[in-house]
Amino acid sequence: MIQIIGLEKRFKKLVALNGIQAEFSKGQVISLIGPNGSGKTTLIKCILGLVHPDHGLIKLNGQSIFKDETYRTKIGYMPQIGRYPDQMKVGQLFQLLKSIRNASRFDEELVEQYQLKQIWEKPMNSLSGGTRQKVSAALAFLFDPEILILDEPTAGLDPLASELLKEKMQREKLKDKLILITSHILSDLDELTTHVLYLQEGQIQFNGNLEDLKIQTGEEKFGKAIARFMETKKASPYVETI
């Protein structure tokens, strides 16, 4: 579904992505993992068209995404930090996005589960960080997109909300969707993940399915497998950029 070919990106002297080659297809849940500053966010932003790569191509269903922006109708994105205009009401934000997307079918499961209708008339600046995360999550799933990109989805959510989100992801996974997640909370990803993409200093260190990683490292748990993998790669602490 998504094809990434020889992707390279530099921010001045820092090499953020260095020859990324990958292919993601339907029904996969891909965990993007790597130390801070390894290029995870840059990769996501390239797919979303927020960052222009220096070299390489990204194709969605065989078509380059650099030509126009309509491909983004297929993507639902939940950012790491959701900040919205202070005086905009929750309901207005949903209305605005619905009018942008021009869609007729909505998936309002999370809106109901998070009981967002109760705060429909509240301005955004009165919401807590966690509630804003709930809004972001509900927006990402709202248009029933084929591709879901979630950047640190459970950070900042309370245990109940985060459990609801994971259940939602599980259901979407069964609907044969492509889900890309970055998270540092590996236990969150254990039951969901089918594939792992491990990035370090802008290069792919591991790209394959979870079972292979577990076999390769000889560990049963995802978290431990990754930790073992990081040890072998001697992950150096890196400064987080952009």
Place this chain on the structure above:
Amino acid sequence: MWKLSKYIFYDIVRNKVIIAYTLFLFIVSLLLFNLEENSAKAILSLLNIQLVTIPLISMIFATIHYYNSYEFIEMLLSQPLSRSRVLWSEFLSTAASLILALIIGMGIPILLYSSNADSFALLLTGIGLTTVCTSIAFFASVHSRDKARGIGIVLLLWFYFALIYDGFVLMILFNFGDYPLEKITLLLTALNPIDLARVSIMLKMDVSALMGYTGALYKEFFGSFSGILYTGGIMIMWIIIPIYFAVRGFNRKDM
């Protein structure tokens, strides 16, 4: 584009800074009209206040608004919207809300106390100046990633246009007084939107004593009417050029 602008506009007009700005303009205008016996004098005082506050408030507010909306802009860009459309919507709604503040804050007192052509020219110039400054602020903010740097640049620009520039022009006139400087001075005024606003009002009101050197030159060179057309034209250039380069920079930018 209009839909998006509308929602952003609704958000900005409820911003406390915009409300305070409206009240400030309203109170100052009411005071001036009540204190000055002659409404023409009141308008000149208003002009002087306008030339300082409008650029300062518009540029700083637009810059801060841009940086505060950064995450929201990012979210909008992850939707099927083109970059130009997002930035234009932000620009239009920011300019529109600042203009609305000006129309309510200054326009109502003008309607009440002196609804003549001169006052409306003042209001119109104010609207032009607001749009120019918003455009410049967007140019500066798009091209600097850091908030503190963006605000710093905008403050420097304001300082330059409002204060330093005049000194600079005077210095040239003083040092090169022996040469024919008329055309150069016309050009120099066109390079500063605040001067341009001042000159166009002076031309309209025909107060030659207050026009100063550049104003008198304009009058001599163009006559009142074509002088206003010329200043208006240059003002429009001052709106279009910065926002054009802002959109161009925004299209190429990494978020």
